[in-house]
Amino acid sequence: MIQINDLVKVYKTKKDQVVGVDHVSLSIKKGEIFGIVGYSGAGKSSLLRCLNLLEKPTSGEVIIDNISLTKLNQKQLRAARLKIGMIFQHFYLVSSKTVYENIAFALKAANLPAKKTHERVIELLEMVGLADKKNVFPAQLSGGQKQRVGIARALANNPAVLLCDEATSALDPTTTKSILALLKRINKELGLTIVLITHEMEVVKDICDRMAVMEAGKVIEEGSVYDMFANPKQELTKNFVNSILQFELPNHLLEERKGKIIKVTFQGPIAEEGIISDAFQHYKVKGNILHGKIEYIQNNPLGIFIMELTGEDDEITKAIQYIKDRTKNVEVIHHAS
Numbered sequence: 631m632i633q634i635n636d637l638v639k640v641y642k643t644k645k646d647q648v649v650g651v652d653h654v655s656l657s658i659k660k661g662e663i664f665g666i667v668g669y670s671g672a673g674k675s676s677l678l679r680c681l682n683l684l685e686k687p688t689s690g691e692v693i694i695d696n697i698s699l700t701k702l703n704q705k706q707l708r709a710a711r712l713k714i715g716m717i718f719q720h721f722y723l724v725s726s727k728t729v730y731e732n733i734a735f736a737l738k739a740a741n742l743p744a745k746k747t748h749e750r751v752i753e754l755l756e757m758v759g760l761a762d763k764k765n766v767f768p769a770q771l772s773g774g775q776k777q778r779v780g781i782a783r784a785l786a787n788n789p790a791v792l793l794c795d796e797a798t799s800a801l802d803p804t805t806t807k808s809i810l811a812l813l814k815r816i817n818k819e820l821g822l823t824i825v826l827i828t829h830e831m832e833v834v835k836d837i838c839d840r841m842a843v844m845e846a847g848k849v850i851e852e853g854s855v856y857d858m859f860a861n862p863k864q865e866l867t868k869n870f871v872n873s874i875l876q877f878e879l880p881n882h883l884l885e886e887r888k889g890k891i892i893k894v895t896f897q898g899p900i901a902e903e904g905i906i907s908d909a910f911q912h913y914k915v916k917g918n919i920l921h922g923k924i925e926y927i928q929n930n931p932l933g934i935f936i937m938e939l940t941g942e943d944d945e946i947t948k949a950i951q952y953i954k955d956r957t958k959n960v961e962v963i964h965h966a967s
């Protein structure tokens with residue numbers, strides 16, 4: 631659906647040049663929700679804005695729905711852009727127009743008869759749950775409602791792709807959840823491909839199917855959201871995952887322990903099985919859970935437990951092996967000295 635080939639964006643300033651996007655290649659499938667995460671300055675906005683050519687790439691190619699956007703002339707690009715909706719952190723609604731007019735304005739380029747425009751605006755307002763707000767001005771809306779107008783406007787021309795630029799970053803956690811639920815619903819109902827950029831891993835965990843992590847203009851890791859949570863490889867990805875799974879134990883707690891401390895990650899349905907209690911039954915080992923959590927990522931359980939094992943060294947080794955054989959992911963994080 632979206633193919634990004636060796637994309638580079640260099641900003642030239644008077645004195646020097648800044649690389650915003652550094653040789654990025656990505657494939658985003660039709661109908662998926664793809665998240666791009668990274669800290670400030672990583673190049674997320676630059677990459678997203680290159681996807682609809684709001685920023686002109688310095689080199690490389692962007693192909694959407696088999697059309698190479700980077701090869702189009704201005705007129706062709708204007709037509710192609712109608713198929714790419716975009717929403718923003720700060721909504722960018724026109725303050726002097728009502729909700730209805732803000733949405734109708736987006737339909738201007740489509741040159742629909744007035745009746746059709748009216749029907750479409752009403753349909754969009756219903757889709758985003760704002761039918762009763764059609765005559766109010768943006769200043770009278772909450773942040774979440776403004777973003778709903780932004781979504782309705784972005785969907786006006788039936789786009790195939792929706793680009794979301796930190797769309798929930800200005801919203802409180804409850805409103806964020808409701809906007810994410812709306813995005814998920816339109817993704818399912820309309821088969822819309824969604825690309826979102828965010829610095830919040832929670833957003834990715836809630837609605838994305840796959841994700842990429844960016845640092846210094848480059849994509850340093852990509853994969854299914856579940857795999858990235860279960861088995862992050864790069865330090866930065868681990869930091870993002872830890873921002874949700876927060877499993878750092880205080881040093882003094884580690885120092886007070888007498889046994890071996892292990893971190894076990896259970897993937898998929900296995901998280902629901904009693905592997906640990908089985909291990910304790912089979913071997914003369916006592917376990918003390920120091921931290922534990924089961925997260926559900928796209929309805930798949932991912933269990934992470936940190937525990938102290940005490941007993942004979944030999945028995946502990948066997949118990950660890952028993953758990954390892956069944957979970958594949960056991961890490962000894964501390965030995966008592």
Ligand SMILES: Nc1ncnc2c1ncn2[C@@H]1O[C@H](COP(=O)(O)OP(=O)(O)OP(=O)(O)O)[C@@H](O)[C@H]1O
Pocket residue numbers: 641642643648649650651668669670671672673674675676677829
């Ligand atoms: N118009 C511009 N002119 C010059 N440099 C720019 C411009 N836009 C972005 N940059 C630079 O490109 C790099 C990537 O910025 P970008 O805004 O894409 O990152 P980001 O990950 O989206 O960060 P943030 O979340 O803070 O927006 C940064 O070093 C930034 O300073």
